[in-house]
Amino acid sequence: MRPLRRRNRAIFMMQTNTMTRHVSKLLLVSVVAVLALLAVLISPLFSAGQAGAQGVSFFGNDTDKQVPQTHAQVELSYAPLVKKVSPAVVNVYTKKVVRQNVSPFANDPIFREFFGAPQERVQNSLGSGVIVSDDGVIVTNNHVVADADELLVVLSDRREYEAELILADERTDLAVLRIDTEGDPLPTVQYGDTRDTEVGDIVLAIGNPFGVGQTVTSGIISATARTDVGVSDYAFFLQTDAAVNPGNSGGALVNTKGELVGINSAIFSRSGGSNGIGFAIPAEMVKRVVDAAVNEGRIVRPWLGLKAQSVTYDIAKSQGMNRPVGVMVTEVFDDGPADEAGLKRGDLITEIDGREVFDENGLKFLAATRSPGEVSQLKVLHGGRYETVGVTLAPPPGATKAELELLEGRHPFSGAEVAELSPRLAEEMGRDPFVTGVLVTRILRGAYAWRVVRPGDLIVSVNNAPIKTLEQLDEALDTDASRWAIELDRNGRRIAGTVTL
Template sequence: MNWKLPAIAVALAAGLGLAVIAANTADGQEETLAGAGERVRALPQSRGDMQLSFAPVVREAAPAVVNVYSRRFVADRNPFAGDPMFERFFGPQAPRQREVQSLGSGVIVDEAGLIVTNNHVVAGAQELRVVLYDRRELEAEILLADERTDLAVLRVVADEPLPVLPFDLTGSAEVGDLVLAIGNPFGVGQTVTSGIVSALARTDVGITDYAFFIQTDAAINPGNSGGALVSMNGELLGINTAIFSRSGGSQGIGFAIPAEMVRSVVQAATNGGELVRPWLGARLQPVTSDIALSMGFDRPRGVLVSDVYPGGPADSARLRQGDIILSVDGVDVNNEAAVRFRFATRTIGEESQVRLMRDGQERTVTVLAEAPPGEREGERLVLSGRNPFSGAELVQLSPAFNDANGIDPFLEGLIVTGVQRRSAAEFYGFQPGDRVLSVNRRSVRDLAEIELELERSDNAREWPVEIERRGERFARTLRL
């Protein structure tokens, strides 16, 4: 065989992660072939090798990345306002309105004008402006803003279809893959940086409630928030969201929200603007070394089911306390955040395949994605009458309300959400967040029960009350 593959093809194959092997030709020269085998690193052999570039990917992706400018007005209160001596000489000081501007980036995901960015880029904005790749400026409105995922969906109206960056939903990203970050750092204009995927499924970051980030070392700086993390296929791998930095600049540790979560938020925005996240209906905990040893594992793996909500999706799928969840839809999971992320990216009615370990045997069950039961806003009641709770606003807990407010979904009962000024509830020290457990030594689990108990004891002078505050229980007898 006396043929030779061009060196540029070899370098390109290596750059794209293809396997490369070496072979000997008849004349004794070493050849490099693209195929299966051991990878070989080689120096560039020609000018063409030196000119390999990300430009083709950038040309396709960059027009779909926009700059987002937000403006809001805040009251700038004089620190001496209210001081009698100061106001005697200068008169009353009314708060002045101060303009606050912020900048970020966004990604066009629908040619009709849907743009995804970070919630913190547009939070509180009274005016939003989007600057397209071709320098056109368009007014934008917020369709959906979700603080818990730090994502927001904007809409602009253009005279023609806009360029779109498609989602990469293959789930094939691996640590070491080349990626590009496109955004508007420091407001200097659209900028492209390159790097690799440093880690996948980062959950212990503490940025959002649904923490499950792609980590990259591509340079990300203030202003990049809401911009695109782009794969070598020219698709949206994630939305750049945050960095770890002591100086405020890039130190090679950036985080992006995966495209699966971005797509679910976009779908919610286009289906009425309400984001309903499915839930599993199970309380989970990490598998420690001791648990792994008792289960016969050679190492900690999976997530332990410690409790199952009656009638929830996990209960319907016959998950049991003590099961070890190993994977969801073929993706290994090792903590609760990973499981919550997998279910949060499903739409209501979809099915997920959950592989688990039970009694030393692996099995797979089908779990239907369902919305948590109850009302997201919660059923509220302001109490009145001759009792210590008069003036307190109570809400009946439910999985839907708890999920929307970051409360344990399994928690039941009544919680104080507000206390009126100069009311009996304020006098007796009730605070928002208190969970009412019992009144007059009778447990109260819903609004009807506490109303009945207050009516029954209307003329009482002593009120034994038990509440839970920040995880601690307190029992007191209140006297009128």
């Protein structure tokens, strides 16, 4: 039995060796086939790689886009850019003295003796700013410095300076400060051309979020010309996904050239932290406000003298347009810039100075980046034909400061302070410049007028006499009547009634 077992083992080993030889041949053939296939696949890529070194990319015919060719290109960094720009980004500290009543009766002069005077406490806040001029001019957000009693600017090298507020513009949420360095040089950031900024451009946000110290975040431009944010009256924001948090307000948004493209102003957040939706005021508006602050000490915004509505798809189709773009003129102010340029109701404005517009806010913003007296070129669809119309921009008519009148006597408005609303005053107050009349600006404490009107009301008529001017109001009140029919405009809502004295 044992020899049989040896023979069977020998046969098994011989069969195994035969199978091994067959498998080896099969593996050899397979390896050769795989190598041949790889050679076929790699050959075009190798050729393309050589061509890429000569200016041809892997991405079609776009010669501007190439994969990194050297180890140094793989290790590209924003560090040189940050070193160049970050010294011009500062911290802005504000102090505000707040009076706080410790008792609900503290305002009463009798109870005040028992409960004491209101207590004072110091409220501190922190924001960021950008040095835009080597003589100490700094731009930040208006909401950073609003109502501050003291302003302190701390540079990136920890030098500290008291700051002077030159201009605060609530309408654009920008403020301009100045510090005196006694001749010490200051780093600055140059303005970029916002018109060249496109969606997808890489940007860096530099500021002091949450007070942790200067911080740099990176992202891209997510959108341009955001006008429905509701942060300021002249809303035309750059949107970025670079992380922007509380404390970044007033900081710099820069491009890869180290140029200032915007001032970080607001974020969209439900939690208070960054959700990747930040908004920056474009550099062209920043430059306009800074120039006005330094040269004139105040800003006078030009206007077009028209009202407009966005073009819908139906309007565009009726005008023979292939897509909705531009705004339709709904009202033209008599003898205003648009009226003098020949614009009419129903005209379609598609561009201003070569830039498309999609709503009235965008049109207002682009016009406001210019100075009064300059000419803006409007592309207008009029009578089925496109025309280029030059409009000489001018400030709204009227005084910047209202002539205030305190109403006294036996009538429903006794104790109310009123002003005649001109287009320029309305524009400064953020109201519709096409609405004129007599505006209630203030009411004395305890005055009878509190029973009838509120600050911000427009007096439309008195005893059926329309009121447009202070003179007309004085004439209407110059009577000894016991019953008064009054009509008011309160936040766009008409209120009418009769007051018996």
